[in-house]
Amino acid sequence: MKAVQLTAFGTDNLVINDIPTPSLKTNEVLVNIKAVSLNYLDQIILNGTFNRGVVFPYIPVSDGAGVVAAVGADVTRWKPGDRVVVQYVQNWTKGKVDPESNSIRVAWQTPGVLSEYTAIPEHGLVKIPENLSFEEAATLPIAALTAWYGLIEQAGLRPGQTVLTQGTGGVSLFALQIAKAAGAKVIATTSSEEKAARLKALGADAVINYRQHPEWHEQVKALNGGEGVDITMDVAGAATIGQSLLAVKENGFVGTAGFIAGPELSLDIHQHRINLNFLRIQGLAVGSAESFAAMNRAIEVxxxxxxxxxxxxxxxxxxxxxxxxxxxxxxxIVITVP
Known part of the structure; x- marks a missing residue:
């Protein structure tokens, strides 16, 4: 089979090689990958700034979708021809994450999926929504599931609440779409009028250009009747967490879903009103396969x-x-295979 492999850290070291097709264990499924999608995680693994024991040559990318090509002797959930998408945290099948279920991530402890075929345990796959193509389904495992798990299962989003989304990356856009489908009001931030127009076309009720409004948390309140929002998904980390906390109301939820501006958080309990406003800061990193299946049903409906x-x-x-x-x-950003 053909596979993209990284031979050393850096974009210039991506090459296509012919390597053996994986052989199946009795509980594994051979998936013919049709499409993969990139996350910020893939970028920082590729450039070596987030090295989790990468061994070269390394097949990158965590998110992928395809069709079942063959199944191991003990597999009962899948059959050849089924359309499937890869569960990123492989052993997290349901419930809350624990050390055992949190131990295996695709493209960390296993090869990535930027190859024609990959072998996945049968519990590490989820059915693709009927209304999505392989390219669309490949975008779901990390970004979409993080937004779903944060908004629906952790924050407990209810119709009529207000959600603040930040930027136009994968998690933020999925959060916008999920929040609107759930009956919420959405305020979005972005850096340009062009992106603002795109956000409004996707259903955002109001958009703030944070370049024009550097203290954008004040604009959030001005657009929401003078009070903070119920929920926000913070995707930048160091550059935004302070304003995210100031942008939510009492008992507000701030999900930390990324760190594109840096992972170190400097917070003042008093200045950011963490205690006085009973704020909740929740770390997020995708969700279980059970959550994934629930999200996919909502995507279809x-x-x-x-x-x-x-x-x-x-x-x-x-x-x-x-x-x-x-x-x-x-x-x-999607890559089709082969």
Whole structure:
């Protein structure tokens, strides 16, 4: 089979090689990968700033979707021809995460999925929503599930509440779509009028250009009747967490879903009113396979379609990573296989 492999850290070291097709254990499924999508995580693993024991040559990318090509002797959940999407935290099947269920992530402790075939335990796959293509389904495992798990299962989003989304990356756009489907009001932040128009077209009730309003938490309250929002998903980390806390009301929920501006958080309990306003700060990193299946049912019922910025071929993997690194994308970057 053909696979994209990283031979050393850096985009220039991505190459396509012919390697053996994985052999199946009795509980595994051979998936013919049709599409993968990139996350910020893939970028920082590729450049070596988030090294989790990468051994070269390394097959990158955590998010993938495809069709079942073969199944092991003990597999009962899947059959050849089934359309499936990969569960990122492989052993997290349901409930709260614990050390055992949190131990295996795709492209960390296992090979990534930027290859024609991959072998996955049968519990590490989820059925693709009927209304989505392989390219669309490949965007779901990390970004969409993080937004769903944060909003629906952790924050307990209810109709009529207000959600603040930040930027036009994958998690934020999925949070916008999920929140609107759940009957919430959405205020979004962005950096340009062009992106603001895109956010409004996706259903945002109001959009704040944070370049024009550096203290954007004040604008959030002005757009929400003078009070903070119920929920926000903070995706930048160091640069935004302070204003995220100031942008929510009493008993507000701040989900930390990313760290594109840095992982170190400097917080003042008094200044950011953490105690006085009974604020909840919740770390987020996707969800269980049970959550994934629930989200996919909601995607079907509401006919939600992921926002795809651009689609590249396997031969254009380097260009796809450079597009991600540029920060100019709106939505997800997809690579088709082969």
């Amino acid at each position: 509401n006919d939600i379609h992921p926002v795809i910025d651009s689609v590249f071929t396997m031969k254009q993997a380097m260009e796809a990573y450079l597009r991600l690194e540029s920060g100019q994308h709106t939505g997800k």
